[in-house]
C-alpha cells in the first residue's frame with residue numbers, strides 16, 4: 001500500500017486489507033479500492049499487530065499509530081447494529097450533525113463569537129435516537145448531497161443492555177495501557193454512527209485516543225505532528241481550531257504550497273480493530289463508500305503530565321503545544337484575536353523569515 005491513490009485491499013493481509021508486519025492469511029477481500037476516495041499524496045500502511053506483540057507496545061510508547069487486532073476492547077459491542085441500538089440505547093438526546101455534503105468539518109460553537117463571518121457547513125441538532133435513524137434513512141433514500149453523522153458522548157441515559165455491554169469492555173487491558181504511560185483520566189467515550197462515505201476532515205486532538213471500530217469499515221489517514229507546516233491548521237481562536245484548512249479533494253496549492261510535501265500513514269479498520277491515534281497526530285477518517293453504516297466508540301485519555309526534566313531537542317508535538325500557547329497568550333494580551341496575525345507578521349517579516357548571514 002504505497003499511495004492513497006493506489007491502495008489495495010491485499011487479500012493476503014490480515015482482515016481489513018492493510019499489510020505490514022502481519023503473517024499472511026487468506027481472506028476474501030472485504031473492501032476494494034473503489035470504496036476509497038482519491039487524494040493527491042502518498043501514504044504508508046499503519047502496522048496491524050496483536051496487542052501481545054512487543055512491537056505494538058513499542059509503537060504506543062513512542063506515540064506512533066498502530067492497529068491492534070485482538071484486544072477485545074469492545075467485544076460486547078460487536079453485536080451493535082441500528083435495530084439493537086434503537087431497542088436499547090434509551091431515550092436520551094443525541095448530537096447529530098447534518099452537513100451539506102459528505103465532509104463534516106468540526107467547529108467549536110463557543111469560538112463562533114470570535115469570527116462573526118464564519119458560516120458552518122454543518123449544523124448540530126439534538127434528537128432522539130429513533131429520530132436520527134429515521135432522518136438517516138430519509139437522507140439515504142433522497143440520495144442528495146446532505147448527510148447525517150451522530151456523534152454523542154456515551155452517558156448514563158443509555159438503557160440497561162448497553163450498560164451491561166459497556167461494563168463488559170476490556171477495561172483491564174485499556175486501564176493498564178493508561179497507567180503504564182502515566183496518561184491522565186479517561187475523559188469520554190464518543191459514539192459515532194455514520195453514513196457510508198462520511199468524512200471527518202484532517203484535524204488533531206489534544207488527547208490520546210484508542211479508536212475502536214464496531215461496525216463497517218473506516219479508512220484512517222494519519223500524519224505526524226511534524227507535518228504542521230504542510231497541513232495549515234486554522235488559527236487557535238477560529239471555530240475550526242485544530243482542523244486543517246486544506247480541502248484534500250481540491251487543494252489550493254497557491255495558498256497551501258507545503259501541502260505538496262504531505263505524506264501520511266493509513267489503514268482501514270473493521271469490526272474488532274482498535275487504532276491507537278496518538279495525541280497531536282492529524283487524522284482524516286472516512287466511512288468507506290458503499291460500505292453501509294459505520295459504528296465506532298473512541299476512548300479519549302488526557303496525556304501524561306509534562307515531565308519534570310524537559311529533554312532537548314523538543315519533539316514536534318511539544319512545539320505545537322508551544323505555538324498554541326503563544327497564540328492564546330497573544331489573543332488575551334491584545335484583547336482581540338484578530339490582532340494576533342498582524343502582530344506575529346510584524347514580529348517575523350524581514351527579521352526571522354530570511355535566515356541570517
Ligand SMILES: O=C(O)CCC(=O)C(=O)O
Nearest residue numbers: 192200205211285296298
Ligand atoms: O470517526 C470519525 O469520523 C472521527 C473520529 C475522530 O476524529 C476521533 O475519534 O478523534
